[in-house]
Amino acid sequence: MIRYTLRRLTLLIVTLWLLTVFLFSLNYFFPGDALTNMTGIRASDTLAYQQAFAARDFDASIFSQYLNFLGHFTQGDWGQSLTNQRNVFGELLPLLGGTLELALLAMIFAMALGAPMGVYAAGQQRGSMDRLIMGISLSAYSIPVFWLAQLLILLFAVKLGWTPISGQINPLFDVEVNSGSIILDILVSDNPYKTAALLDAINHLWLPVIVLAIMPATMLMRTTRNSMLEVLQQNYIRAARARGLSESRILLRHVLPNTMQPVVRQLGLMFSVLMSNIIVTEVIFNWPGLGSWLVKSIYERDYPVMQGGLFAFATLILLVNVCVELFHAWRYPQVRKELYAER
Amino acid sequence: MQNANIYFQQREPSPLRQIWLHMNANPFAVVAFYILALSLAMMLLSPLITPFNPDAQFSDAILQPPSWSDQGEIRFLFGTDDLGRDMLSRIIAGSVYSLGYPLIAVLVAAIVGVTIGAWAGMSRGVQSSALNHMLDVILSIPSLLLALVIIAILGPSLINVMFAITLVLIPQFIHVVHNAIYDERYKEYVTASRLNGVNRWYMLTRVIFPNITSVLVMQTTFALSTAILDIAALGFLGLGVQAPAPEWGTMLARSLDQVYVSPWMMILPGLALFLTILSINVLGDSIRAAIAERVRNS
Numbered sequence: 001m002i003r004y005t006l007r008r009l010t011l012l013i014v015t016l017w018l019l020t021v022f023l024f025s026l027n028y029f030f031p032g033d034a035l036t037n038m039t040g041i042r043a044s045d046t047l048a049y050q051q052a053f054a055a056r057d058f059d060a061s062i063f064s065q066y067l068n069f070l071g072h073f074t075q076g077d078w079g080q081s082l083t084n085q086r087n088v089f090g091e092l093l094p095l096l097g098g099t100l101e102l103a104l105l106a107m108i109f110a111m112a113l114g115a116p117m118g119v120y121a122a123g124q125q126r127g128s129m130d131r132l133i134m135g136i137s138l139s140a141y142s143i144p145v146f147w148l149a150q151l152l153i154l155l156f157a158v159k160l161g162w163t164p165i166s167g168q169i170n171p172l173f174d175v176e177v178n179s180g181s182i183i184l185d186i187l188v189s190d191n192p193y194k195t196a197a198l199l200d201a202i203n204h205l206w207l208p209v210i211v212l213a214i215m216p217a218t219m220l221m222r223t224t225r226n227s228m229l230e231v232l233q234q235n236y237i238r239a240a241r242a243r244g245l246s247e248s249r250i251l252l253r254h255v256l257p258n259t260m261q262p263v264v265r266q267l268g269l270m271f272s273v274l275m276s277n278i279i280v281t282e283v284i285f286n287w288p289g290l291g292s293w294l295v296k297s298i299y300e301r302d303y304p305v306m307q308g309g310l311f312a313f314a315t316l317i318l319l320v321n322v323c324v325e326l327f328h329a330w331r332y333p334q335v336r337k338e339l340y341a342e343r
Numbered sequence: 344m345q346n347a348n349i350y351f352q353q354r355e356p357s358p359l360r361q362i363w364l365h366m367n368a369n370p371f372a373v374v375a376f377y378i379l380a381l382s383l384a385m386m387l388l389s390p391l392i393t394p395f396n397p398d399a400q401f402s403d404a405i406l407q408p409p410s411w412s413d414q415g416e417i418r419f420l421f422g423t424d425d426l427g428r429d430m431l432s433r434i435i436a437g438s439v440y441s442l443g444y445p446l447i448a449v450l451v452a453a454i455v456g457v458t459i460g461a462w463a464g465m466s467r468g469v470q471s472s473a474l475n476h477m478l479d480v481i482l483s484i485p486s487l488l489l490a491l492v493i494i495a496i497l498g499p500s501l502i503n504v505m506f507a508i509t510l511v512l513i514p515q516f517i518h519v520v521h522n523a524i525y526d527e528r529y530k531e532y533v534t535a536s537r538l539n540g541v542n543r544w545y546m547l548t549r550v551i552f553p554n555i556t557s558v559l560v561m562q563t564t565f566a567l568s569t570a571i572l573d574i575a576a577l578g579f580l581g582l583g584v585q586a587p588a589p590e591w592g593t594m595l596a597r598s599l600d601q602v603y604v605s606p607w608m609m610i611l612p613g614l615a616l617f618l619t620i621l622s623i624n625v626l627g628d629s630i631r632a633a634i635a636e637r638v639r640n641s
Binding site for chain 2: 153
């Protein structure tokens, strides 16, 4: 396990390093002045520009420019936005909180919905309910997330009027932004109308969470069902039946833990899908998160912000994938054995 | 069927044909196949069958509901949008952008990706393992995000979107082909051919390739649904195909602020997108089931 962990972590570090090289070269790929793209300081601001020029070693070779960039980057000096001159790194943290809140809730909801449905469908194999669930899951998997969001907005917000469709909370509740996650922010704030604010936040939250959860939930459903059917045919299940164990005991102690193995492996992929959907969903629901920030920066050609957003997204996805792989290898030793034997 | 051959000869259907037979047994796959064929025909004939020019504005019929509604007119079967453009014409013409362009992107990506993947699969040692590690990392990042990076560098336009989507799809093809060849490499029939002394080109094209076509077809359907979805998503975000063009994602973006006045502007292009993607996914799914069946039988 230690060897495997080290290998994964080395790969992660190499990948992140390559990512910084890529980000550095982006400054030269983007149209315009490389130093402006990197720091967000325009050449018209002569004094600041010259200071940045000296501080970033821009008169030296490209190699020392990169080393200097890496030094600034690791210290959290990601430059300033070209449009509003705010510090990119400081701006990023609360937005990351908003995105993570949405992603986590959607992930939890997807698991709570998808896994039991998959288990149920596998129990009814080739029955009408199984066919129905699988049919629904394949159709729901094919719905583009932006259309789904619009359909649900039309249904819940326009026709039924149950929920607001934009933002995190009614701006009347003056909640100070700390972590960016609206629920945490309300809980730590000393707002006199805490309960009302919390209810309002949840009212804003549930629709985007459902929109985001549908696609991962359908993926989970299919994986769970297929892997459970596979497990049910194994010899050890037959052996457990032969030993006279009760059906519920077989299900809980023997079938489910083994069913979860391929499901856990898919969590990383599910998170990637969720992240690409979150970019679109945040734009639709006007959610203050990384995705809407990144898209806005592309509209505005705000290159420092764009780099920050891309790096945050890529790192988040890579980290989650490595964590999932490590957990998978730690929890299921047979996978580890395959990995070693492969070489 | 009566066997007309004098000599007894058992004919094994080719992998691709086996999949075709398996799919024919599944009614959903057949329906999906027809829907896809229909939308392909619609795309190819779109300049001929649109009732109006997709950009023509009818100032006397702005925001006309579809013809099945009480205020609708049969002249505009699917109604008109907020600029008085005929929705039916726009949806038919949009299939060129939303189905035709993804098809081209997938085709180019398949040619490039299969070539590189075949080269990597036939060579062994460090270079192919390094390649595999790199691909694993690239594939863990969603294609939409990668496309966004490329759009960010090049700027939003139709050509750049095509370029971005093609580039993003190539690693998937490399990965799939590489793994498929890797799995076949040490099977007995390959070893037998190697002992026969065939050269590498013959080995690749005549021995291994026919056996991985089914995987390739599956990957193509998968890539096609990804490409359609990504082009529509980029259009929706305003970073892809630009506004007057009747791309389905761009049309959806336009309907976002009018959804409460004219829901048909949102539902109809979305439905077209959904049906296309669904039929491709159903096809891909049944191909996957067929491959699994073939593996189980062998």
